[in-house]
Amino acid sequence: MKYLTLHTGAKMPALGLGTWQAAKGEVAAAVTEALRIGYRHIDCAHVYGNEAEVGEALAATSVPREDLWITSKLWNNAQRPEDVRPALERSLGALGLEYLDLYLVHWPVQLSHAVMFPQSPDDLIPWTTEHALETWGALEDCVRAGLVRHLGTSNFSTKKLRPLLDNGSVKPAVSQVEMHPYQQQDRMREFCRDNGMAVTGFAPLGSRHRPAHQHQEGEPSLLDHPDILAMADRLGTTPASILLGWAVTRGTSVIPKSTNPERLRQNLAAADLELAASDMDVIAAMDMGYRFLDGSHWMMAGSPYTPENLWDGE
Ligand code: A2P
Incomplete structure (x- = not known):
């Protein structure tokens, strides 16, 4: 297993298990199988609605807590x-843990207290730097209380990360963003390298399990791209392994979701794949700044959120 060393010296396993859209009845079995075959990094979130089931698998494992890396995320209404x-x-209660390794601010989007998903624009509160710093301050208190070891963000631009680095007393350790050959996140990678942060990529396989209403018309497929297929063929592996191997070869961490034992095994093994520079060049040419998860669910008519102010043109 490859690890990324964070600014604290802690080691985060480069390949983790994503749990978004892992159904309640399946996720405990998937986490149990993942831990059995060697996964040590599990990516969770309150909004996924399955942390208690993940917790069942964590309670039953013989893997020592200190060998596990558990991430969760603060939902937008809290x-x-x-x-x-x-x-x-x-x-923590749902997962049955005393501390998290990493807690991320899930989105740079604020919802009213009682709202999980916005039904009207009134449920959405505009984002400000001042507000972000207040949230961050409360997260820092949680670090000091020993409830979490590292903090980070998810879906933030470098522009929104900057004030946290400049003003916070606990430095963000990880930026989790959508990342794959169509959205390579070069600016974020450079920013994180310059600021001693790690990047974790979500939706590395194109997140085909998203709810149907979140699929965009004519969206491109990653797993069927001819260059990826040809590379997989030549190297005797699968397209998914190429995509995951690409992420790890670039020094980022990656969290593919699977609940299927064979694909769990295949994805973990991909962390050891080292792509040649010539193959990395072919994939570099595939970038088109495309997001499968474009945040449009925050942008109903009358919403304060727009593609411009959510992504800051990045
Ligand atoms: P499954 O859980 O049945 O394996 P992403 O991580 O980009 O969000 O993509 C997750 C989706 O890709 C899920 O639908 C998952 O289905 C599927 N998937 C996971 N691993 C593989 C793989 N190795 N090959 C093909 N599809 C995969």
Whole structure:
């Protein structure tokens, strides 16, 4: 297993298991199988609605806690400072853990307290740097209380990360963003390298398991791209392994979701694949800044969120 060394010296396994869209009845079995075959990094979130099931698998494993890397994420309706610690404690309770290795601010989007998903624009509160710093301050208190070891963000631009680095007392350790050959995140990678942060990529396989309403018309397929297919063929492996091997060869971490034992095994093995420079060049040419998860669900008519102010043109 490859690891990324964070600024604290802690080691995060480069390949983790994603749990978004892993159904309640399947996720405990998937996590159990993943841990059995050698996964040590599990990526969770309150909003996935399955942390208690992940917790069942964690409770039953013989893998020592210190060998595991467990991430969760603060949902958008709990960013007010007084809501942060209770939200973290809810995730810890569901997962059956005393601490998380990493807690991420899930989106740079704020929802009213009682709202999980916005039904009207009134449920969406505009994002400000001042608000982000207040949330961050409450997260820092959770680090000091020993409830979490590292903090980070998800779906943030480098522009939104900057004030956290400049003003916070606990430095963000990880930026989790959508990343694959169509969205290579070069700017974020450079920013994180310059600031001693790690990048984790979600949707590395193109997230085909998203709910149907989130699929865009005519969206490109990653697993069927002719260059990826040809590379997999030549190297005697699968397209998914090429995509995951690409991410790890670039020094990033990656969290493919699977609940299928054969694909779990295949994905873990891909972390040891080292792509040749010539293959990396072919994939570099595939970038088109495409997002499978474009955040449009925050952008109903009248919403304060737009593609411009959510992604900051990055
Ligand atoms: P399954 O859980 O049945 O394996 P992403 O991580 O980009 O969000 O993609 C996850 C989706 O890709 C899930 O639908 C998952 O299905 C599928 N998947 C996971 N691993 C592989 C693989 N090695 N080959 C093909 N599809 C995969």
